[in-house]
Structure formats: structure tokens, C-alpha cells
Amino acid sequence: MTEPPARTHPRDRIRAAFAEAGVTGRLHAVDIDSGAQIDVGADQPVVTASVHKLPLLVTLHQHAEAGHLALTDQAESPAEGRTAGPTGLSAMLDPARLSLRDAAYLMMAVSDNTAAELLLERVGLDAVNKTTERLGLTRTHAVQTFREFIAGIREDAGPGGSQALADPQVLARLRALDPARTNRSTARDMTRLLGAIWRDEACGPEHSAAVRRLLGLQVWPHRLASGFPFDEVHVAGKTGSAPTLRNEVGVIEYPDHGRYAVAVFTRAASPAAALPAADAVIGTAARIAIDALRSPAPR
Amino acid sequence: MSVPPSPRGDQRPTVHVQDRYRSWINQSSVWLLVVDLIRHLQCFVAVAEELHFGRAARRLGVAQPPLSQRIQRLERELGVRLFERSSRHVTITKSGALLLDEARQLLAHSEALMATARRIQEGHSGLLRAALPPDITGETVAAILAGFQERAGGVELELHESGTSEQLARLASHELDVGLIHHPCDVSGLELGPVLRHELGVLLPHDAPEARLETVPLAALTGYDLILFPRAHAPAVHDDLLTTCARHGYTPAAVRHGQGPSFIRGLLLSSRAIAFGPRDAHHAGDPDLSWRPLSGAPLARRHSAAWPKGRGDAAVRAFADTVTDALGRTAAGPDLSTGPLHLRPAAEYWI
Numbered sequence: 001m002t003e004p005p006a007r008t009h010p011r012d013r014i015r016a017a018f019a020e021a022g023v024t025g026r027l028h029a030v031d032i033d034s035g036a037q038i039d040v041g042a043d044q045p046v047v048t049a050s051v052h053k054l055p056l057l058v059t060l061h062q063h064a065e066a067g068h069l070a071l072t073d074q075a076e077s078p079a080e081g082r083t084a085g086p087t088g089l090s091a092m093l094d095p096a097r098l099s100l101r102d103a104a105y106l107m108m109a110v111s112d113n114t115a116a117e118l119l120l121e122r123v124g125l126d127a128v129n130k131t132t133e134r135l136g137l138t139r140t141h142a143v144q145t146f147r148e149f150i151a152g153i154r155e156d157a158g159p160g161g162s163q164a165l166a167d168p169q170v171l172a173r174l175r176a177l178d179p180a181r182t183n184r185s186t187a188r189d190m191t192r193l194l195g196a197i198w199r200d201e202a203c204g205p206e207h208s209a210a211v212r213r214l215l216g217l218q219v220w221p222h223r224l225a226s227g228f229p230f231d232e233v234h235v236a237g238k239t240g241s242a243p244t245l246r247n248e249v250g251v252i253e254y255p256d257h258g259r260y261a262v263a264v265f266t267r268a269a270s271p272a273a274a275l276p277a278a279d280a281v282i283g284t285a286a287r288i289a290i291d292a293l294r295s296p297a298p299r
Numbered sequence: 300m301s302v303p304p305s306p307r308g309d310q311r312p313t314v315h316v317q318d319r320y321r322s323w324i325n326q327s328s329v330w331l332l333v334v335d336l337i338r339h340l341q342c343f344v345a346v347a348e349e350l351h352f353g354r355a356a357r358r359l360g361v362a363q364p365p366l367s368q369r370i371q372r373l374e375r376e377l378g379v380r381l382f383e384r385s386s387r388h389v390t391i392t393k394s395g396a397l398l399l400d401e402a403r404q405l406l407a408h409s410e411a412l413m414a415t416a417r418r419i420q421e422g423h424s425g426l427l428r429a430a431l432p433p434d435i436t437g438e439t440v441a442a443i444l445a446g447f448q449e450r451a452g453g454v455e456l457e458l459h460e461s462g463t464s465e466q467l468a469r470l471a472s473h474e475l476d477v478g479l480i481h482h483p484c485d486v487s488g489l490e491l492g493p494v495l496r497h498e499l500g501v502l503l504p505h506d507a508p509e510a511r512l513e514t515v516p517l518a519a520l521t522g523y524d525l526i527l528f529p530r531a532h533a534p535a536v537h538d539d540l541l542t543t544c545a546r547h548g549y550t551p552a553a554v555r556h557g558q559g560p561s562f563i564r565g566l567l568l569s570s571r572a573i574a575f576g577p578r579d580a581h582h583a584g585d586p587d588l589s590w591r592p593l594s595g596a597p598l599a600r601r602h603s604a605a606w607p608k609g610r611g612d613a614a615v616r617a618f619a620d621t622v623t624d625a626l627g628r629t630a631a632g633p634d635l636s637t638g639p640l641h642l643r644p645a646a647e648y649w650i
């Protein structure tokens with residue numbers, strides 16, 4: 001604790017950063033080309049929440065590649081019956097018609113739950129699980145749709161609505177926070193998926209590039225991106241959130257061609273919805289890990 | 300009954316692990332072997348978490364060579380390679396990662412088993428390991444001790460004083476059976492008793508101008524430093540309190556960390572600082588200090604009994620009920636969140 005930060009193991013500094021931000025965190029960071037890695041609870045099961053939109057996106061592109069569908073196929077989104085959410089189609093008031101790939105853009109850029117549901121209806125939950133299985137993500141599994149995930153939170157919160165989510169008793173019984181009962185993965189599985197996308201192994205080069213493009217169009221600046229305030233560094237990622245949970249998985253690319261997959265999953269002690277330090281520590285922890293991976297000194 | 304020798308070397312199908320167990324179970328020294336397996340799994344989990352034999356050995360308090368031997372033996376017995384070792388790195392194999400969860404679960408169960416065994420070893424005179432936070436008053440501690448004696452006279456109570464963070468860590472490792480924790484905190488893996496809410500007021504020198512007010516608005520405390528418990532004891536409670544102060548217009552220029560009643564008293568009287576506390580706190584009756592309610596009761600201390608999920612036996616429940624009763628006498632009723640909650644778009648969920 002009294003050791004100067006630079007001398008301590010990056011794993012200890014990452015743990016200290018998580019503690020300082022009031023969260024418990026899991027992290028896996030890997031150099032996509034050399035395989036060097038940093039692991040902080042990387043094999044612990046975690047709740048994916050909207051991070052599972054990434055396996056869904058890969059499934060969509062695999063289906064397009066196999067000719068099961070065309071990304072330019074049109075999908076109808078009626079105004080009624082949309083999945084709840086604060087962004088994209090979920091927040092829009094009028095009926096919409098858009099291509100599958102534009103729905104995918106909304107799903108990845110602003111985590112649009114209705115767009116995700118549209119795509120999930122096309123490919124099915126089983127196909128998403130087949131995709132993760134084929135890629136060797138043995139600890140990754142989807143058991144419910146995004147609509148069911150949100151409905152579960154609403155049900156468990158009870159009549160008190162979102163305000164009840166500040167109640168410790170309610171949090172203790174929330175199924176959405178238990179990896180055994182909702183969509184799950186591990187930090188290590190997620191960096192493996194990102195590595196496959198960046199090495200053109202998840203799909204062919206053309207479709208992998210399309211997946212990478214969408215990950216790069218995510219609008220949120222407060223989590224992973226906040227750790228890399230450098231104009232020449234490219235950040236691509238997908239967040240996931242639920243009460244007390246803040247996640248992001250993504251790839252950081254440096255101009256010297258260094259590229260690093262990183263997955264961070266956190267749970268905050270405080271139930272507050274606005275917790276800037278808990279968002280920012282995702283970037284801070286990723287930065288500590290990647291600086292260590294880039295450092296020429298032995299770790 | 301004789302046991303056929305287990306197959307070695309050439310073929311190791313997945314049922315092999317079970318075969319080994321069967322051969323163990325048929326031997327007489329089952330217990331010793333189970334303890335041995337647990338020790339080996341402790342080594343496995345430590346190496347898997349540290350990914351470094353030296354650090355894992357330090358953590359376990361053993362030398363590195365026997366640790367390496369244990370891992371090798373476990374790999375042999377399981378017929379599975381758990382780690383890849385190179386001169387500089389240890390990495391967990393895919394098979395190792397697959398087994399890690401089950402190993403952790405088995406360790407947790409064995410700890411639970413040991414704890415329960417300790418409690419029932421001597422019939423009714425079992426032992427309950429409980430903890431209370433340091434800021435609880437002496438009167439409440441006495442009431443809890445007396446109340447527990449009444450409810451569960453046969454159980455020996457081992458009472459510790461520790462903050463929420465420490466209690467959470469000890470509850471998770473099953474070194475503690477039940478505690479009294481401050482909210483908010485990370486409640487994963489816990490069951491909770493009723494959450495009690497105690498309104499906090501402000502403690503200030505009796506000659507301070509604000510002490511003349513019936514109730515003190517938080518914003519009126521601008522210019523005073525704040526004396527608060529060390530953040531490490533309960534980081535989320537600490538941050539939550541500062542956020543609520545800021546929301547109501549009080550952002551202290553400095554936060555001084557202190558905890559003992561006499562230390563706090565000294566700071567209150569000698570520097571321009573205030574502290575928050577419940578009405579029934581240690582300073583009641585101190586002629587030099589005044590306690591005033593805060594306008595609108597924006598601040599509260601919230602606590603509940605807590606124990607590991609699935610481990611709420613009769614003794615744990617008796618302690619939880621005793622604590623709830625003792626604190627409930629002075630609580631301001633059930634905990635209700637007040638004010639609207641505006642989820643922002645980046646929250647991603649919307650209910």
C-alpha cells in the first residue's frame with residue numbers, strides 16, 4: 001500500500017483502483033498479437049447485460065455470411081410493444097422501417113434494446129449460443145432476451161418501481177444480478193471473442209470489419225474511452241448495465257499497431273444510478289492493464 | 300470389498316475423476332483424503348488467482364516447492380493439466396478455468412461445513428461469531444448482549460468490532476456468521492434482516508451560531524470542515540453521504556477522517572468543523588456540544604443484519620432479531636427512498 005504505484009504489480013493497482021471507485025471488478029486484458037495478458041478475476045462468472053449484444057451482432061453477421069439473411073433486409077418496428085429503453089427505437093414515438101444493418105448500428109451505438117430485440121427475433125437465442133460455443137466461449141451463455149432481462153428487473157423491483165432498486169433487500173434478490181440466472185460470461189471469454197473479431201476469425205474479413213466498425217461507433221465516452229484521452233488512440237467497445245452493474249468490453253488500438261482486447265465487469269456497492277467514478281474506473285483499470293502490457297519491463 | 304486398481308496412463312476418459320473418487324471412498328481414511336483434496340484445491344485456487352507460484356505460496360503461508368508439488372499431484376490425480384508454465388508466466392489452461400468454479404464452490408462448502416461443525420461440536424453450547432460496527436453506542440451493545448442471551452442462551456457469542464468492509468470480507472470467507480452492516484454496500488451473496496434507518500443530525504460547538512437554529516439546513520454548514528469516519532471502513536456509505544451533502548448545498552472544503560468520540564470532540568471544539576451523528580450518540584449530555592436535527596432529514600444511517608446466503612440458522616436468526624430489536628427502538632421507521640430517480644440514457648435500462 002505504501003509502495004509507489006509504479007513498483008506494484010498491475011493487478012494490485014487495478015484492484016486498488018476498483019476499491020477506490022467503490023466497486024468490485026473483474027478484468028481481462030490481452031495483447032491480441034502476442035497473447036500477453038493481465039487477469040483480475042477473469043474467470044469469475046459475470047452478468048453480461050447489454051454486452052451480450054456483441055455475440056448477437058456476430059451471430060447476425062455469420063448468418064449474413066452463410067446467406068441465411070441479407071443485412072439490407074428491411075425490418076418493421078411498430079410504435080406499439082417496443083422494448084423499454086432510453087435510446088434509439090426504444091425512445092422513438094412513430095413506426096419505423098429500417099435495414100437489419102441499421103438496426104445493428106442502433107443496437108451497438110446507443111445500446112438500443114428494441115433494435116436488439118428485432119435482430120434477436122431474426123436469428124434466435126439458440127443461434128447466439130451456438131456462435132459463442134463455436135468460438136470456444138465455454139463460459140458464455142444467453143438464457144433470456146433483452147426484453148426478458150428488463151422485465152425481470154421490473155418484476156423483482158416490485159410495485160416500488162425503479163426507486164425500489166435503492167433498497168438493499170431488493171438488490172439482494174434481483175435475478176438480473178446473479179450470473180447463474182441471467183445471461184452470463186467471463187472477462188476472459190469476452191476478450192477471446194474480441195480477439196476473434198479483430199483477427200477476422202469470428203466471420204470473414206468483410207463481416208469482421210463491419211462488426212469492428214459498429215464497435216467503433218459507440219457513443220458513450222464515460223467508461224472504457226475515458227481511460228484513453230488520446231486522439232491517436234482508437235477505442236471500440238460495447239457497454240452493459242443493470243442496477244449496480246457497469247461493464248464494457250472493447251479493443252484499444254495504438255498507432256504503433258499495438259491492439260489490446262479488454263473486458264471489465266464491475267458491481268458498485270452503491271445503488272445510485274449516477275456514479276461517475278464507477279463508470280470512469282473501467283477506463284482507469286483498462287489503462288493500467290494496457291500500459292503494463294505495452295511496458296518493456298518484466299511484469 | 301476389494302477395489303480394482305484404477306486405470307493409469309494410456310486412457311483417461313472424463314469418468315476417470317469419478318473413478319478415483321470411488322476408489323478413495325472405499326478406502327478407510329476417507330476423511331484424511333477429503334481434507335487432502337481440500338488442501339490441494341486451496342493451492343489450485345490460489346495459483347489460479349495469483350498466476351504466480353511465489354505469490355500464491357506467500358498467500359498460503361507455505362514454501363514454493365511443496366506448492367508446486369501439490370499442483371502437480373492434483374493434475375496427476377485429476378488427469379487434467381491445470382496450468383501452463385513458462386519461465387516467466389503461469390497461465391491457467393482452459394481445463395483449469397473449467398474446474399476453477401467448482402473448486403471454489405467446494406472450498407466454500409468445506410468452510411461452511413467446518414464452521415457448522417464447530418458450532419454443533421459441543422451440542423447446544425455452540426459458538427456464534429458476530430460483529431458490530433465501531434460507531435454503535437455502548438448502551439446498544441449491552442442491550443444486544445443481554446437480548447441475545449435471552450433468545451439463545453445456549454450459544455456462546457464471540458463479538459467483534461469491525462467496519463462494514465471488513466465484515467463483508469469476513470462474511471464472504473465464512474470467518475464471520477453474522478454482522479451488522481451499513482448500507483449502501485455490495486450485498487452479493489448475502490441475506491439481510493430489515494433495513495433500519497436512523498436520521499443523522501449535526502454535532503457542533505454549543506456556541507456556534509447554527510446551534511441556535513431549531514433545525515439546521517445542510518447549506519448553512521458551508522465553511523465548516525466535516526469530520527467523517529475513514530473511507531476504507533465503508534467507501535460507499537462515505538461517498539453517498541458526501542454526495543447527499545453536495546446535493547443539498549454543503550461541499551466541505553476539507554474532510555477530516557476520525558472515529559473515536561474523544562477525537563471527534565477535540566476536533567469539534569478546536570477547529571471549525573462539524574460531524575454528523577444520530578440523536579442517541581456518544582455526545583448526548585456533553586455541555587460543550589450541541590446536536591441539532593438537519594432540515595428535511597436528508598441524511599440517515601441505514602443498517603441491517605447480514606449473513607451469508609443459505610446460512611441463516613437458529614443462532615444467526617436470533618442474533619439478527621436481537622440487533623433489529625435493539626436498534627429498532629430508536630429507528631425512524633422502515634427505510635423508504637425519497638425523491639424521484641432520473642435514469643439517464645447511459646444507464647441503458649429503463650423500467
